[in-house]
Amino acid sequence: MKHTLSILLQNESGALMRVAGLFAARHCNIDSLTVAATRDPAVSQLTLVMDGADDTVEQIIKQTRKLVDVIDVSHPTVAAP
Template sequence: MNHTLSILLQNEAGALVRVAGLFAARGYNIDTLTVTATHDPAVSRLTLSLQCDDAGVAQILQQTRKLVDVLQVAHPATALAA
């Protein structure tokens, strides 16, 4: 199933590779990826999508929240459904 995650992270060199590395280490291929600036120059927004079952996405959300550079992780589909 396709999932889209929205991640706010500190806008600094190396932050993106930590997120991408976490997904890669767990065997998830990122299908789409966009990084954009936000109104706060210290923060960037990363939007990515991947194929993953529901249990897997719950895990990857928790793992992404362990990254020090990550400010917020949202899974808009589950937020809407809830």
């Protein structure tokens, strides 16, 4: 199943590499990755799409939240029609 994660992180050198490294260490492929500036120049918005089981995604979210540069992680869910 496809999952979209929205991550706010400090706009620091190497922050994106640490997040991507976490996914690589868990053997999870990132299908799409977009990074954009926010109103605060010290914070970046990272949006990524990945394919994985629900329990795997929940574990990755917990581990991502533990990273020093990560401010917030959200996993918006879409209600079924």
